[in-house]
Amino acid sequence: MSASATAQGPAAHGTVVKAAFAMAMLADRALAQVKPADAVVAGRLFGANATLQTLFVQADDLIRQGVKADRGLAAVYLAALALGFPDDAQAAARRSPLHRIVTGREGGTEQPQAGLASRRAYDPPMGAVVGGFRPSARRWWVAVGGVAALFLLVSHLLWSTAVNDLQRDLRGARSAVEDMGQSWSY
Missing domain, CATH: 1.20.5 (Single alpha-helices involved in coiled-coils or other helix-helix interfaces)
Incomplete structure (x- = not known):
């Protein structure tokens, strides 16, 4: 991935490296739960700088960019934080702004709407008949x-x-x- 991104320019290469870093941190987190000795993927790929704090700093950089942020990279970071760090408070604080970037809403400056994950989260499934019955x-x-x-x-x-x-x-x-x-x- 890195070699093909290098041909597209330094910006594409940087994006691929950041995405690979997020995926390596997710892999380390998953391996740490199964075989802690094997949780060295990020360290082997990125050296001593491969820390969880680096992942949070890079996520913060995306959040600061707002609507100008790369949506694909934001999606990778959102997935890594949601899958690998569901109970981490620092990860939880970054998930909502990253989700707003991925969905294209107001660049991370608005407050989340009562925990609504997506605007379509409460739409009825395809083919469902919407009724007026609401229990009270x-x-x-x-x-x-x-x-x-x-x-x-x-x-x-x-x-x-x-x-x-x-x-x-x-x-x-x-x-x-x-x-x-x-x-x-x-």
Whole structure:
């Protein structure tokens, strides 16, 4: 890659070298998780300057360039930071501005829109029928209230039916006791 880029000029060669550096750092990060002894790709290719901080400095240079930055190189850096360093705070701080460069939005000066990864992230899939049904809490509260009211109605009817025979027997016993001339209450 480096030899073919040299023929295209120093700018193309520099871009290819920076992309290769980002990919080497990603390879080292992946190898460090599997076989730490083999995580020397960037060191062999780029010498003692192959540090994570160098990767961050180069990403910062791209971010400073804004809309003038090379989108392809920004995509390589974005992929390397997202894949190799998902939990790193310094990498996370650079991913959003790099994403704005890759997507062509305002050169990295605007704030991210509520974590929206892409403008098309919430578009429905191809061929999907878009409906107007959106769940709301009000519907759930109405459903819970309806279930509670139905429960009370059914339990009242069951209780009335079960107690009706007992009340009839008690009325009969009371009238029999009162017919004998005795008081029903103590």
